Amino acid sequence: MTLDIERIELVIFDWDGTVMDSVGRIVSAMQTAAQLAELPVPSAHAVKQIIGLSLDLAFTTLFPTMTAAQHQRLFEHYREQYVERDPTPTPMFAGAEALFLHLRAQQKRLAVATGKARKGLDRIFAETGLAHYFAITRCADDAKSKPDPDMLLQILAETRLAPEQALMVGDTSHDMLMAQQAGIARIGVTHGVHGAGVLQQFQPLAIVDDLTQLQNLLSGRPLPA
Structure with missing residues (x-):
């Protein structure tokens, strides 16, 4: 499986552990x-x-x-x-908004597929002001739980896109398996829950350590050796 970034019209993000350090x-x-x-x-x-x-x-x-x-x-x-x-901080991972801006400049649509409840995602969007980047979101209230592909199949149906036109970005085996079952290409990030050894089992296109590496990859720049 190879990444044809020109063919990708929709990039779908998990939230906790992928976009937010929660x-x-x-x-x-x-x-x-x-x-x-x-x-x-x-x-x-x-x-x-x-x-x-x-x-x-x-x-x-x-x-x-x-x-x-x-x-x-x-x-x-x-x-x-x-x-x-709980006072534990939950910052956005470095490079998150820069990545969203970059993808939007490339005319890509963005989506969220998260295990958060709708109320929780709405609260985070209100706190961060990031809602405007995302054309569509699916939460735990809307679909069967990951790793069932229901969230992604709903997103594809609403956007009228084929699986090969979408890309899933996530940090867990649940994200990777969900995308694999939906026939969607996937990229794993290791700054959240699962390391490369776990993510690699689901044949991702690539595994990156952070969102800056992901932006470089989606821009066609090589990852560090």
């Missing part, structure tokens, strides 16, 4: 929420593996035997911790 807060908020809900506190590694999944699937993956009441308490505590109480 992994630390997700881990911290989930561990605190588990403690408050009187559930076993998961390791940081375990929490990282569910980043990108819808929250319901993430919860049942981490706590497969929890009751409905525990699920509700966990949801309430996690939302409160992530949105209001």
Whole structure:
């Protein structure tokens, strides 16, 4: 599989761990929420593996035997911790907005496919002012959870594009498998959750370490050896 950038009309981004450096807060908020809900506190590694999944699937993956009441308490505590109480910073990764500007100048459309709830993505867009870059977004409320390809198939249907006209950028195996199942080319970034060894299993076109490298790649410039 090779990247024909001229053929690509739509670049689809995952959010957490790809565009926003939010992994630390997700881990911290989930561990605190588990403690408050009187559930076993998961390791940081375990929490990282569910980043990108819808929250319901993430919860049942981490706590497969929890009751409905525990699920509700966990949801309430996690939302409160992530949105209001946890002080862990969640900056945009360096080069994010420059990349969006570059792609828009190249007449590419941009999209988001995220495990965040719609309310969460809207909040982030309000805080960052980045919403205007994206022609279409799909969240956990809108589709089946990653790695099911439903999000991407909905985006393709709405934009009336074929899979070969799109490119997925993500930092997890969930992103890569979702794109692979949708027949969409993919590029992995290693500054989020999964390293190159995991991402490489899903035959990405390339693996980059940061968004500046990604912009260089999409501009036809070689990556550093």
